Amino acid sequence: MSRFLFVAPPLAGHVYAAGAVAGVLARRGHEVAWAGPESALRRMLGDGVTVFSTGMRPYRGQRDRGLRAARSLWEGFVLPYARFTLPAVEKAIAEFAPDVVAVDQHALAGAVAAHRHGVRWASLAPQSMELTRPFRSLPEVERWIERRIANAGLSIGDGADPRFSPHLVLAFTSPALTGPYDFPAHYALVGPALGDRATAPDFPWDALDPARRSVLVTMGTLAEDVARDFFPRMVGALRMLEGRVQAVVAAPPTAVPDPPPGTVVLPQVPVLELMPRLSAVVCHAGLNTVCEALAHGVPLVVAPIKHDQPVTAAQVVAAGAGVRVRFGRSGAGELAAALAAVLDEPGYAAAAGRVRDSFAAAGGAPAAASHLELLAPRP
Amino acid sequence: MDILRELTGLLRDATGEDERWAEAVTPQSRLEDDLRLESVELAALGEALRARYGVDLPAYLAGLDLDELIDLTVGDLARLVTP
Numbered sequence: 001m002s003r004f005l006f007v008a009p010p011l012a013g014h015v016y017a018a019g020a021v022a023g024v025l026a027r028r029g030h031e032v033a034w035a036g037p038e039s040a041l042r043r044m045l046g047d048g049v050t051v052f053s054t055g056m057r058p059y060r061g062q063r064d065r066g067l068r069a070a071r072s073l074w075e076g077f078v079l080p081y082a083r084f085t086l087p088a089v090e091k092a093i094a095e096f097a098p099d100v101v102a103v104d105q106h107a108l109a110g111a112v113a114a115h116r117h118g119v120r121w122a123s124l125a126p127q128s129m130e131l132t133r134p135f136r137s138l139p140e141v142e143r144w145i146e147r148r149i150a151n152a153g154l155s156i157g158d159g160a161d162p163r164f165s166p167h168l169v170l171a172f173t174s175p176a177l178t179g180p181y182d183f184p185a186h187y188a189l190v191g192p193a194l195g196d197r198a199t200a201p202d203f204p205w206d207a208l209d210p211a212r213r214s215v216l217v218t219m220g221t222l223a224e225d226v227a228r229d230f231f232p233r234m235v236g237a238l239r240m241l242e243g244r245v246q247a248v249v250a251a252p253p254t255a256v257p258d259p260p261p262g263t264v265v266l267p268q269v270p271v272l273e274l275m276p277r278l279s280a281v282v283c284h285a286g287l288n289t290v291c292e293a294l295a296h297g298v299p300l301v302v303a304p305i306k307h308d309q310p311v312t313a314a315q316v317v318a319a320g321a322g323v324r325v326r327f328g329r330s331g332a333g334e335l336a337a338a339l340a341a342v343l344d345e346p347g348y349a350a351a352a353g354r355v356r357d358s359f360a361a362a363g364g365a366p367a368a369a370s371h372l373e374l375l376a377p378r379p
Numbered sequence: 380m381d382i383l384r385e386l387t388g389l390l391r392d393a394t395g396e397d398e399r400w401a402e403a404v405t406p407q408s409r410l411e412d413d414l415r416l417e418s419v420e421l422a423a424l425g426e427a428l429r430a431r432y433g434v435d436l437p438a439y440l441a442g443l444d445l446d447e448l449i450d451l452t453v454g455d456l457a458r459l460v461t462p
Contacts, residue, residue, distance in 0.1 A: 067449050071445055140441075
């Protein structure tokens, strides 16, 4: 049996994927611990996990979009978070003595600390940005990120990039979604890691109308403020389709004015439990939500806001599994047409089904756990 | 200046925005922060610039650093397409 330390930022899409893998390892009898902000990790993982608390930093610049959001992600979160948490992560490694450290690509302290302590480590890629080089057409942006990492003192060893383990990079997607890309041999694309959620929110299941198609609208945990301008247009689209579509909207009710009758608006919904009953998902193209939908063969309308979301949205369109709309500008008519298309044209659901099959073949959390087991030194 | 009017027209085509929106576009308007251009709209604008002026917007952007990209203005595009 081995010891595995997971280092993750306090962001739902990151923690849920890593948590599913950690759960498999624990059930196989391994010792698993986490290094991260304790209260945020416990909220997502439950009280049963071992946490070496690092504290956390607020994320400045959440409202930014486009390349300004790329700059604020690195300057306002990833780099200060790595520097702030590094001493605590080093202490966690010294105390827990893991055989393998599993490091989220946006929790760089884990890579630096593992390298310093001579522990083998893997990169976890729960988002699309640090995987297929989406900025390769903007080489100065790629160089800017590399320079900022180096200037922050976060290079490892011979100047290697802490986003990319030389031993193992685990990505929670599959080539059916990324498209053809020449991944190095130590990259494993295992598909989404969908474990049991520690706490699934309550849901009024009786409110779902079997005579109408069910559609989930969710714009992500980071987007609540910016999405306030999107929901009124989305409500307009739902009104146009209200005879045959019933929406479940994951948002505070105050953000969704005058939805058509029967619309369920809740701040939290049990997304995985809902998926088998859905005909389409409208979302911000966060990789987590996209993969949860595609793992169930549910086609998508994607309205990317920032970060890796435009990359993932383009992948969904290229796979044929959805329609892309403009988060900031698409009006009710455009949104209704996009939703009607993925509901009515069977090609979208068929393509989503092909991605679902590729995910199933990729193995998910158990496959990711097996890759991590192989990294552990033999006794 | 005629170039500004032409560019504003192309921006309207790329975004689907109306005349009132177009009237607010100036050479100082930043594509990202002020005009809120999304990546699909920027791609559409690039196609339009190639068709109208024969300029290669992606190649131009590839030469800019992050701060220059964030601060890119309609005036920068006007200089790009002015022979």
